[in-house]
Amino acid sequence: MRDAIIATLAQAREIGLTTGEIQEGVNAILGRAISPSSVRSSLRLNVGTTIVRVNRGMYALASRVASLEAPAFTYGKATLFHDDSLEWLARREPNSIHAVVTDPPYGAAEYSAREQSKLRRGQGGLWRIPPTLDGSTRSPLPRFTTMTPEDYQTISDFFTEWAQLVNRVLVPGGNVLVAANPLVSYVVSAALTAGGLERRGEVIRLVQTLRGGDRPKGAHEEFSDVSVMPRSQWEPWLLYRKPIEGTVAENLRKWGTGGFRRISDEQPFGDVIKGPPARGKERAIAPHPSLKPQGFLRRVVRASLPTGQGIVLDPFAGSGSTLAAAEAVGYSSIGVERDPEYINISREAIPRLSEMTIRLEED
Ligand SMILES: C[S@@+](CC[C@H](N)C(=O)[O-])C[C@H]1O[C@@H](n2cnc3c(N)ncnc32)[C@H](O)[C@@H]1O
Known part of the structure; x- marks a missing residue:
């Protein structure tokens, strides 16, 4: 019960959440109805160092209350906050961020307490383990093919x-x-536009993996010549910006933004980048189910x-991983993450990934 309340x-x-809201969350995680009095007594027993009472009948994690003022930690030029992204953005000073590079949650529910708890117990749920194709164990992937129109509306x-909140904090x-x-x-693209950001295209990450089954479910042999969907070998990264002020040159002078840093004098930044999945050592250092590879991240950051x-x-x-990439290329960075388990990871x-020597893929 204590773990479910904390999650x-x-x-x-x-x-902060009311006792009723906490009860709903606990029921969802445990998959059964817990009585309000059990939740209340567990809360009373655990109020102290981990859980604090922030108001009458309202509780919060002590670390989240503290994070309103203080970061979870800093390393080099990287600062990580344990917080909800939207709440943190709403409090952040306007015109104080120069770029956003992120890999957000998508399935609306795959990073909920309930689904994360199933994933950690190895129970699947929204997360499925792709079939082993070459003997190596594959990472769990969220199911996007089962999303309903309501899920799309939520997204x-x-x-x-x-996007509205991001627009406000960006220069x-x-x-x-x-x-x-x-x-x-x-x-997502339509929503970012509706939120006031300006679309500038897409960067294609050439993943080129063999992830995901492509044969008709339950009829592999009957339709042995059929792929249900093309086996995806690329990942779109939507490219947006906060509209510039005046000309590009004026914007660059005033804010230092309004374009991309070239790879070299001869080579501009291009929109197709080889980015095979993070493997072996990176995964061992950062065991997150959606880990993005340092090679690609360092290039885009x-x-x-x-x-x-x-x-x-x-x-x-x-x-x-984005903060580690920023650290590796010498940039200041800020991260926000709401799951304490990933904060600990x-x-x-961040120190170990940023110090890794990574061979950047040739274009
Ligand atoms: C797709 S993962 C990003 C993983 C990252 N690419 C990496 O390499 O480790 C999205 C992350 O956002 C976190 N998250 C989900 N909703 C959030 C919110 N509202 N505020 C802050 N973090 C959130 C999840 O816990 C998850 O760790």
Whole structure:
């Protein structure tokens, strides 16, 4: 019960929850109805160091209350906050972030307390383990093919609000790079536009994996020549910015933003980048189910600040891989993550990932 209460409080949008809201979360996680009096007595027993009473009948995680003022930790030029992305963005000073590079949650529910608890217990739920194709164990993937029209509406509403908040904290010309997938990218893209950001295209990450089954379920042999969907070998990263002020040159002078940092004098930043999945050592350092590879992240993070000056934000920081990439290329960065388990992973992962020697893929 205590763990379910902590998970509910950790994943909530709001910092504090009422006893009734906590009870609902606990029921969802445990999969059965717990009486209000049991929840209340467990709360009373555990109020102290981990859980605090923030108001009459309202409780919060002590770490989340503290995070309103203080970051969870800093390493080099990286700062990580344990918070909800939307709440943190709403409190952040306007015009104080220079680029956003992020890999947000998509299935609306795959990062909920209930689904994360199933994933950690190995019970599947929304997460499925792709079939082993070459003897190696594959990471869990959320199911996007089972999403309903209501799920798409939830995603659309969420990203419209998120884009409005991002627009407010970004300086004019600040780039926004958002990892997507071919099934949801059009919904997210429309929502980012509705939220006031300006579409600038897409960066294609050439993943080229063999992940995901492609044969008709239950009829592999009967239709042995059929692929249900093309085996996806790329990942769209939506490219947006806060509209610039005046000309590009004026914006670059005033804010240091409004373009991309070139790879070299001869080579501009391009929109197709080889980015095979994070493997072996990176996965061992940062065991997050959606870990993005350092090679790709370092390339896009470096390009996101055209003058190399400013702060890169990842508002869905996960294991801290974007912050590690920023650290590796010498940039200041801020991350926001609401799951305490991933905060703990990133505490160790940011230093280790940022110090890794990574061979960047040739174009
Ligand atoms: C797709 S994962 C990002 C993983 C990251 N690419 C990495 O390499 O570790 C999205 C992350 O956002 C977190 N998250 C989901 N909703 C959030 C919210 N409202 N505020 C802050 N973090 C949130 C999840 O816990 C998850 O770790």
